[in-house]
Amino acid sequence: MDPLEDVKPACGSGTIQGEYDLGIHVLGLFLVLTASILGCGFPVVAKRVKWLKIPPPVFFAAKHFGTGVLIATAFVHLLPVAFASLTDPCLPDLFIVQYPAMPGVIMMGSMFCLFVIEIVSYPDEKKMQNMYEDEYARTMQDNPFMTGDEKAQSDMPAWFIVFYEQYVRQRLELVKMVQNSSPSYSASQHDHGHSHNAVENFDPENQAVDPAVYKKMSAQITILEGGILFHSVFVGITISLTIDGFIVLLIAILFHQMFEGLGLGSRIAEVPYPKKSFRPWVLVVAFGTTAPIGQAIGILARDSYDPNSAFGLIIVGVFNAISSGLLIYAALVDLLYEDFLSEHATQVMNKATKIKAFCWVLAGAAGMSIVGAFA
Known part of the structure; x- marks a missing residue:
């Protein structure tokens, strides 16, 4: 018999030890x-309730502050x-001796699964080219840059004309929206550099959003x-399930939920949901109630559930590894890369x-x- 098995500690600490103050735990919930x-x-209320008149720079700050919060949540908390x-030393040797890198593998697996989902969900390149060509054909008569005769005489490939004019059209729409969103935007600021500086005051609520872009933002x-x-x-x-140090932990968790909620809420507010859509409110309520639901479960199971049991340790470890993989991929690829x-x-x-930013x-x-x- 392996001598390590003789000294392996037993999992679990039994039921909660000490005097459990039910009232303060319910208050904490x-x-x-x-x-x-x-x-x-x-962030969602401020974005959708216009009479609050929250300045656009506040959303700019909240959006990027929230990105940092979500990244730290993955690396520092999960x-x-x-x-x-x-x-934990009490777990089977599979986790302790044979393969202690298991949490990293689970995290990596969740990242790859998410990557595969995004690959499958992205539209086919040929379909995208056909879509742009169809759009080009519908709008060509209104194109201010080249006439039909000029296009016929041009040495540029047809696909280049399509994508170039689509780019120019989108740039003009962006500049126009920036101009309309900022009353102080003057005629002398129409150049490329100044339009960059107006991004903090840009309110995209009324802009037309491509269905594919909306679908991607919603999925993210x-x-x-x-x-x-x-x-x-x-x-x-x-x-x-905490007794000793409960007050300190509760205060830390309150800050944790406020920061994490701000990060998530600023991203929910950025998605251009229809005005009457219930989905942003459902997402807010889902985040707001999940931790309290966990608290309620802990209060009800305080005499039977042991978080230090083998079952509790494995469940918490696996789900935190999965969550960290999802958040790391989404925060770095879908947020940090897209934003910068x-x-x-x-x-x-x-x-x-x-x-x-x-x-x-x-x-x-x-x-x-x-x-x-x-925490």
Whole structure:
């Protein structure tokens, strides 16, 4: 017999030890519910309720601050918990001796699954080219750049004319929307550089959105929320099963839910849902209630559920690893890359604006990392 098995500690600490204050734990449930709803709901309400008159730079800051929060959530809150849970000495040797990198594999697997989903969901390149050619044929008569005779005499390939004129048309629409969104935008600011600087004051609510773009944005927010909701349940259970240090943990979790909710809510607010759509409110309520549901589960199961049992450790570890993979991929690829390195980002932000946005990203990551020292 392996001598390691003789000294392997037993999983589980039995039922909760100490005096359980039911009243303060129930109060904590409602405090977390309030913090979660306020954090996630504020950006959505501010965006859709115009009489609040929230300045566009506030949304700009919240959006990029939220990106940092979500990145830190994955690296500081989820991944360490996954490794700590799945490498507990009491677990079978598969996790401890034979393959301690299991949390990383699970995280990597969830990232690859998400990548495959995005590959499948992206439209075929040939279909996209045909779509642009159809659009080109419908709008050619109104094209201000080249007449039909000029196109016939042009040495440029037909596909190049199609994509170039589509690009020019979109650039003109962007500049026009920036002009309309900022009363202080003067005729002397119509050049490319100044249109970059107006991005913080740009309100995209009334712009026409391509169905494919809307579908992609909607899918991204669903993935983000899914990754967050997985771990929120276990956050709630952990709070309710804590006795020693409960107040400190509760305060940390309140900040955690406010920051995380702000990050998610700012992204929900950015999706151009129809005015009467219930979906943004459903997403807000789903985030706001998930951690409290976990708290309720923990309160009800406080005499029977042991988070330190083998079952509890494996479940928490696996779901946190899955969630971290989803959030890392979505935050880095769908948020950070799209906001700073994509062609669209190059069109709407200059270097100074990108630096300002990235400072907000760093601020969000730093704030959430500090919270991670307590929760």
